[in-house]
Amino acid sequence: MLGRCVACGRDEFARDFWGRQPLLSPAARLPRDFGDLLSPQMVDEIIAERGVRTPFVRMAREGTLVDRACFTRSGGFGALMPDQIDPDGVLTQFAAGATIVLQGLHRFWPPVIDFVRALTSDLGHPVQTNAYITPPANRGFEPHYDVHDVFVLQVSGTKRWRVHEPVHHHPLADQPWTDHREAIAARATEEPVIDTVLQPGDSLYLPRGWVHSAEAQGETSIHLTVGVAPFTGHDIASALVEALASEESLRESLPLGLAPVDAARTEEHARAVLDVVANLMSEKQDELSALAGGTLATRYLELTRPAAVRxxxxxxxxxxxxxxxxxxxxxxxxxxxxxxxxxxxxxxxxxxxxxxxxxxxxxxxxxxxxxxxxxxxxxxxxxxxxxxxxxxxxxxxxxxxxxxxx
CATH class of the missing domain: 3.90.930.40 (Outer Surface Protein A; domain 3)
Structure with a gap:
């Protein structure tokens, strides 16, 4: 399934692009377009006929989320949940320039369910998919970066993408772009690495951290954002720390009256703990590695799901x-x-x-x-x-x- 998203071989993608730099793949170099995954008619069906509820739908205008009360309401008799999509409200907000965001399509839209399951198998990292439907000449979100890798799959219409070098490389999930808002705004004024109009069937891979913004052109744009949450060395280190909880000496209380109001008060103890950890990592490397591997395996299974049964x-x-x-x-x-x-x-x-x-x-x-x-x-x-x-x-x-x- 990776071959549908990138115009190069798996080995080349892994070596030169994965987590390193963007890759623009024109439709002419890909096996087919993405109309089987989503289309304007499918979007209308999801909004008008599927009873989708928040948080599986959001709307945004110029970087600001629209209050969900503007586009949701009760489903009426027999479906009184108050947060279902209201097609009338969606029409009003969309006509006024708001982008429709369909979240978690891999959980409820069959073509995307199958696609994501196969792509997860190819990548070996958790995958999810959102759809962005932007009215003509509108921008849904200001320049920002994502904390996960993305494949942008242009379904219909066109959208201009500007991509800039990161201001914070390889951000973790708890390191959002808003922590670097001023640096991103400044970076967005520089010459972009990529400035292109995606046509239907084009794909753009962006590693996490790369600054980007997108603007629809003269017609409604629909694209899928396939998000990948890569496991990192930090995940392994965190799993090792969890594994170290089994060591009694590391669970002992630090001295009475410690009051760690500055680094000097804890430096001695920190060094002692580091010595203990270093010794444990040397003496019990295999055991701790196995425990950390088990923790990572558990997380992967929590973040992915097998094919649904009927x-x-x-x-x-x-x-x-x-x-x-x-x-x-x-x-x-x-x-x-x-x-x-x-x-x-x-x-x-x-x-x-x-x-x-x-x-x-x-x-x-x-x-x-x-x-x-x-x-x-x-x-x-x-x-x-x-x-x-x-x-x-x-x-x-x-x-x-x-x-x-x-």
Missing amino acids: PLATLDAVASLDADTVLRWRDGLHGSLDDTSPDTVVLTLPTKAITFPAQCAPALRAILAGYPVTAGSLPGLDDAADGVVVLRRLLREAVVVPGRVP
Whole structure:
């Protein structure tokens, strides 16, 4: 899916652009446009017919958010939630120059759901997607930077983008652009690194921290902003600090009467703690690295989701499953096997663990490999009937889903 967004190979993108510098990819060098993900007609459908609620919608004019009371209201009888999109209000604000922001499309719009899931798999970092619908000759937000990487995918209309060098390189999530407002305003007066009008089908990659602003031209502009929250060295360091909480000496209270009103009062203790940490990192490097890795894995699983299951269709599939039914591992679901016990094998998932007889280990490995399987093709079992029992349980537990032979 990365190949839809950048006009270069994966290795070149990773080496020369990822987290380093912007990349402009014209439509002529990309495999297709982005009309399958969103279109003006789809935007109208989302606003008028989908009952979308805040915070999945925002509106902004010249860098200032519009009060949501101006474009939301109750859905009426049977849908009395007060914060649903009011198409009348959206029309009024949009006609007055406000940009419509559809947030979290990867949570409710099917084409974007599939796209984001595949892109997350390609990048290995959490991904989300918003849409920006800007009326002609209007700017939604003033020059700023984002604390995540973005792929700007121009859907329809045109938009002029001005991109400037960072004033704060590689910002973290708690280091917003408003902390550098004056420096950004000054940087925006300089010669931009990129000054271009994105046409439908064009893509622009911006690493976090790069200052940018955008302005629609002579017609309504729609673009998708695909945000990527990269894990960083700071994340690993923070995870290591959490791992160090297991060390008793680091949990001891500092001396009575410390009153750390200036650095001099704590410098001695800080040095002592650093010595302890350095020794621990040397003596228990493998253990602490494993703990930190586990913390990072937990965060990744919290920020991403596997492909959604369809409850009614799943129960129908459970009831009709036979030796020839084709199933496959659920996309985006992470799991591992523990077969250290002589009697059982445990399939560990982000939210639960499922125990099987040890005989099932070869079958579970085959399923975990991701290829389509049938009850009759599973290795290590006595017969297809045993395979049906295993697959029926995995189907009910939302581990496998109906598949097809490639």
